[in-house]
Amino acid sequence: MSFEWVIRIITENWPMFLRGAGVTLLIALIGTIFGAVIGLFAGVIRTIPMPERGVNKVILKVINAILSIYIEFFRGTPMIVQAMVIYYGSALAFDIDMNVFVAAIIVVSINTGAYMAEYVRGGIVSIDKGQFEAAHAIGMNHFQTMWNVVLPQVIRNILPATGNQFVINIKDTSVLN
Numbered sequence: 278m279s280f281e282w283v284i285r286i287i288t289e290n291w292p293m294f295l296r297g298a299g300v301t302l303l304i305a306l307i308g309t310i311f312g313a314v315i316g317l318f319a320g321v322i323r324t325i326p327m328p329e330r331g332v333n334k335v336i337l338k339v340i341n342a343i344l345s346i347y348i349e350f351f352r353g354t355p356m357i358v359q360a361m362v363i364y365y366g367s368a369l370a371f372d373i374d375m376n377v378f379v380a381a382i383i384v385v386s387i388n389t390g391a392y393m394a395e396y397v398r399g400g401i402v403s404i405d406k407g408q409f410e411a412a413h414a415i416g417m418n419h420f421q422t423m424w425n426v427v428l429p430q431v432i433r434n435i436l437p438a439t440g441n442q443f444v445i446n447i448k449d450t451s452v453l454n
Contacts, residue, residue, distance in 0.1 A: 308385025316393020
């Protein structure tokens with residue numbers, strides 16, 4: 278069997294293949310970075326200790342419910358469906374003519390954010406409770422404890438999952454064509 282036609286296609290179209298690979302990597306990288314930021318905020322918010330009572334408890338429960346719906350929806354639906362809803366749905370519902378590159382980054386970011394939120398939440402839960410108690414014992418509030426004690430350990434723990442998510446994003450950009 279001769280594969281001359283394959284070599285001919287590659288030699289004639291290599292600039293297009295190279296440009297496509299660059300766009301794929303760019304969308305995956307930007308989407309992973311934005312998704313990591315979204316996931317970091319969502320994961321930290323979901324691990325805030327619930328107050329005993331009061332308005333803050335109700336507000337936190339509502340925010341947790343909204344974040345849970347977001348995470349379950351975007352982890353439970355295929356990215357192609359999300360892409361169609363965001364790209365075509367924004368055009369139909371709000372008469373927005375969205376750039377396909379911007380739509381791709383939004384889709385990958387929101388999808389990655391849902392996964393990263395669970396990675397971050399799991400990373401925070403995996404930190405020993407003694408770390409929190411020690412930070413509170415020296416007078417740190419929840420934000421200071423998260424920023425100075427917990428998140429540096431969480432980031433180190435979730436780096437492999439973040440790398441895997443980047444690879445998944447590279448593969449998932451194929452559905453955005």
